[in-house]
Amino acid sequence: MKLNHKKLVQLFIAIIGLIFLVLLLIFAEQVGDSVRTGVEICLYTLIPSLFVFMALASFFVNSGLLNHVLSPFGWICGKLFHIPNHYGPLLFMSMIGGYPVGAKLIAEQIQQGKLSPQIGQRMLCYCVNSGPAFVIGSVALPLYQNRKLGFFLFFSNIAAFFVVGILTGIHQKAVQTPIQPKRQQIASTFVHSVLSSIKSMGSICGFVLIFSAVIGLLYDTGVMQSLVSLFGFFMDPNLAKGLLVGCLEVTNGTIACGDIPGITSILAVAGLTAFGGFSVHFQIKSILLPTGISMKPFYCYRLIYVLVSVIGVWALLQLTQTSVSTFAAATGVQGIWFSFSPVSSIFLILLSLLLLLSDRKSDIIK
Known part of the structure; x- marks a missing residue:
């Protein structure tokens, strides 16, 4: 029987999957440790820095x-x-929320008929970036003990945001404003935003655990060490390890960059936080599934996004004459307690007052 290209790819993926399942059984204890590291990332990094902002961002955008x-x-x-x-x-x-926030907002607007899939697909190219809570609280402070470097990382992402946004808008004609559906009541919009954010966080944490297990398995089987040795012929082994791990999962990758000396460390971190890692990309894909949006344009522009971010950090370091001193990360995640944005807390208090003082009856809360 003649196999076409598509069937060969499916067969290859099936074989890799079977090998992976066997290795999970052989290295069950080691994989369990890796998954526990992923749980720590979710509990001490992702949920504190992302969930509240994601829920409030969804509420403010959907409520208008x-x-x-x-x-x-x-x-x-x-x-x-x-x-x-x-x-x-x-x-x-x-721009300020973090990786999955933009994708979630785009998906919600498309599903509500407020955004066309064509425009949403274009906006996805620049609406996926690392937020200040992550690059400052979970990257710059643990790795460099320098808050200013976190702002450099964030500003470089903002520069990439505008550069890619401008590039995707070139030769685009003026777009008619879509018909706005009937406005939802404030209380029901808030409830829907929180519930949808809980669902999205479940998907996000799930992929973090999967990729943490994959990274642990690559180390336990010696595959990662072999890849690092292979790329070590062309670059510093610590840089190779950081880039390989970071392309899979960005948080573990930035931790690995703590072993890279000098300015190369912050440049590698800038590239990884701009790229986001395949774990983030799968999170985005899961959020966008109901919309049917293709991620091909996203990947086409992501290389430009990464280059602008790296060049932006390098330029800021040169202009300010800032030195980079790395502090090698300890084994496991560097958890930062209460790494959420204070702005989110203020918004939450104002929102609570708004709900209490509202004289309109909700169709959800009676």
Whole structure:
């Protein structure tokens, strides 16, 4: 029987999957330790820095409460990116929220009929970036004990955000504003935003655990060490290890970059946080599944995004004459307690007051 290219790929994936299952049984104890590391990443890094902001970002975008406040930002982005101005809150929340926030907001807007899949696919190319809570609280402080380097990483991501946004908007014609569905009540919108964020966090944490197990298995079987030795002919072995691990899962990758000396460490971290890692990409894919959006344009522009981020960090280091001193990361995740954004806490308090003072009856809360 003649096999075509597609069937050969499926057969290869099936064989790799079977080998992986066998190795999981052989190295069950070691894989368990790796999964526990992934659990620590979820508990001490992802959930504190992401969940509250994701829920509030979803609420503010879906409720339209920030449309007037962020209208100048929407106007600027509309002129630069050639998208409707009222997407300003979505762009702003994506820019400061963290990797999956932008994808989640885009998916919700498409499902609600407020955003066309074509524009959403274009916006995905630049609405996926690392937020300040991650690059400062979970990368710069544990690795370098230097908050300023965290801001450098964040600003370089912002630069890449605008560069890719402008590039995707070139030669794009003015887009008609889509029909806005009936506005939901504030309380029901808030409840829906929290519930959908819980579901998204479950997906995000699930992929972190899977990729933590894969990385642990690669180490236990000696595959990772062999790959590091292979790439060690072309680069520093510590750099090779950081890049290999970071391409799979960004948090473990940035921890591994703690062993890289000098400025190379922060440049590697800049590239990894801009790329996001395949774990983040699968998280995005799971969120976008109901929309049917293709991620091919995302990958086409991600290389530009990474290059701009790395060049941006290098330029900031040269302009400010900032030295980089690495502090080798200990085994396991470097958890930062209460690494959420204070802005999220303020928004949550204001939102609670808004709900208490609202005189409109909710169709959910009676």
